[in-house]
Amino acid sequence: MRSSESQGLNGKLAESASRGWVDRQLGALTPRQKLAQRLVALPGITNDGRPDQATRAALAAGLGVLHGLTGVSVSGAARYHVEVAETGAERALPPTLVAANLESGIGYTLGDGGTHFPYPRGIGHSDDADLARRLAEDAGREARLVGFHWTFSPCIDVLTERDDPILGVRAFGVDPRRTGVLGAAQVRGYQDGGLLATAKHFPGHGDSPTDTHAALATLPRRPEAHERVHMPPFEEAVAAGVASVMVAHVALPGLGVDGPASLSPVVNRTWLRGELAYEGVIVTDSLRMGAIARSVGTADAAVAALAAGADVANVKCSADEIPAVLDALEEALWAGVLDHEELDRSVERLLRARARLGLHRGHGIDLERCAELDAGEPWRQEGLARTVSTWSRPHLPGPAVVVGDSSLARLVAERLSSRGKQVLYEPAPVDTGSLSSVARKHPDATIVAVTCPLPAEGGRDSAAFACTVHSLRAEGRPVVAVVNSAVPAAELRVGGPAVSVPAVDAFGVVSRASVAAVVEALR
Structure with a gap:
């Protein structure tokens, strides 16, 4: 058999195997476990660097996503992530995804270590799409060695508000067309490097004078600016095959979105699924931010987010809160507030994302290499x-x-x-x-x-x-x-x-x- 035919056959066999794994996992999960798959929790850690009891209980319940550790060495994070992977494997559960903001590398979330990469604004200064892609690919490969799977980056917001209080260096800081080009390059780079990339913060946060960590941002955006300025980078990211889109806590009354976009069926179902034909994972921005938490409790926010069409409610709560959130979600499911078929579609998206990373074949964490990354250093470029x-x-x-x-x-x-x-x-x-x-x-x-x-x-x-x-x-x-x-x-x-x-x-x-x-x- 010729080499190209062999590769094609191997690719088809691999695709068939991953599809079979997705189907088996979806069929084995209970409704409560499926709901757990759609939540993000903060990891708890013991004094000796292991998952604490509440985290282990959440993992055993089928928790889908852990957010990144903080204040831990690279090698310590890797050992922790190995235990997370083993906890799920022992129960034949889907591997828990480990997500984090990796906007300048793994040290951004851990506090130090690994390669320190420039922020996106630096890439904007360079205006070099190849540099953007190479940076993201290098960052992705390093993150996977440590056990990260999902980066909540890049920020592809177009900065039009000069007094923006939160994005600053985290956005490319260039016009819509160039933001789209650089953002799509980073999406491809992260995903070639083995991570799920996230285009954020849909439908654009760059015209906000309000920090949504503190309060809901209500923006006087008009339809023309929405379509001409803020949408093009997201269209480019979707065309690049971005694995996930994060939805912001912004209200756009001039566009018919009077409450937070993150809790809006119009934003999730009409704009993302309908107009952009987006088929990947929709995740909310953190529901513990003041924009949501000042008026809605954790469990109610999770119900509202999933009912509005998000695949993942980024509740970002401590692991010991997960049982109460799951109780509220189960009640909403049996009451018809959440839809059983939509539940299965969301979990299937998340399972396909894992298969895309090859997680059904093992965690791929390299403890020896991670020890070498404990001392951080700048990107050699x-x-x-x-x-x-x-x-x-x-x-x-x-x-x-x-x-x-x-x-x-x-x-x-x-x-x-x-x-x-x-x-x-x-x-x-x-x-x-x-x-x-x-x-x-x-x-x-x-x-x-x-x-x-x-x-x-x-x-x-x-x-x-x-x-x-x-x-x-x-x-x-x-x-x-x-x-x-x-x-x-x-x-x-x-x-x-x-x-x-x-x-x-x-x-x-x-x-x-x-x-x-x-x-x-x-x-």
């Missing part, structure tokens, strides 16, 4: 400097003093020193007095003034920072401004050499790849 924005040719021809009282400033100083630069670090606030004092102490050094506003401040960091930098330059001192920001460097208006670096998100998580990019830009 040519041209990393393209993931920051520069203005007026910033460089350090001689000795330098880094000034700033943030983690970003400290890490920039450390990285510059490790690259052979003659650098001192002054952990002082970046104000006129501090900079003038440092300049007097080091008359022959270039001052690198580092400030780290978070996304709500847009990186335009008030007139105060710009005024401080201008004042020092007026004294004839060389100054390079480095600002955590999602805007182009030219918009910082600091009057001289500047680097706009999308290094720190709204939660304070620093991408060391972005720190490395700053150092490359300052050569």
Whole structure:
């Protein structure tokens, strides 16, 4: 038999085997287990790093998805995930999916370790779809080694609100067409790397001045902007075969969605299933966010989400809350609030997603390799400097003093020193007095003034920072401004050499790849 014919036959046999596995699993699950498949819970962990009793009980009940651990080493997470896989296998249950926000790599959720990748805004600066794909594929392969299956990324929201309080560096920050191209590239990369990718936050969160972690965002979006600006990236993601779409907690009264999109049949059934012909998994944004939790309890939110057409209710509750949520879902199922046929369709989608990853053949966790990933490091990639924005040719021809009282400033100083630069670090606030004092102490050094506003401040960091930098330059001192920001460097208006670096998100998580990019830009 010729090689191509053999490969075709093997592919058909593999597809048939996975289809048979899906059918057997669906037929073996009880209605309560099927409901459990559609929930996301937080993992509990014992002092010795194992799943706690409540987590084991939830897994035994058929829990479909665990959210990522936090504050755990890479090797510790891998050992935990092995136990999760073994707990399900012992009961012949479908493998529990392990999901997380992996927007800059596994360290984003764990707290450290693994490869540190640039945030999506850095990819937006590069405007390089191949770079976007390679980054996502590398991130996906590494995540699978540790036992992650599902990344809640990329963010393909089109940023039109200058005072956006939450997305910032987590969005590509480019126009709808380029956001769609870069987002689709990352979808393909993550999925080629062995993860389920997620296009979020449908139907677009980039025009919101409200942080939905705190409150529901009601947006005055009109139909023309909806179709022309916010939908194209999701259309591209669906065309790229994205495995899941996450629906946001935004209301769009001008489009007939008066409550949260995440709980809306119009959004799930009409827009996603109907107009976009989307056949993958629909998951809500976390139902513990203030946009929902301020008015709806966990169990009621889960019922509302599934009744509205979501496949997965991202309740993100502790594992010990799962029995009460399942009680409410079972009651809704027998009362007809939830549909039995829709329940089976959703569970089948989730089973097909597992088969797509090959989870019916084993977990694939590499404990030996994971131990090597405990010490995190930046992504080793040519041209990393393209993931920051520069203005007026910033460089350090001689000795330098880094000034700033943030983690970003400290890490920039450390990285510059490790690259052979003659650098001192002054952990002082970046104000006129501090900079003038440092300049007097080091008359022959270039001052690198580092400030780290978070996304709500847009990186335009008030007139105060710009005024401080201008004042020092007026004294004839060389100054390079480095600002955590999602805007182009030219918009910082600091009057001289500047680097706009999308290094720190709204939660304070620093991408060391972005720190490395700053150092490359300052050569």
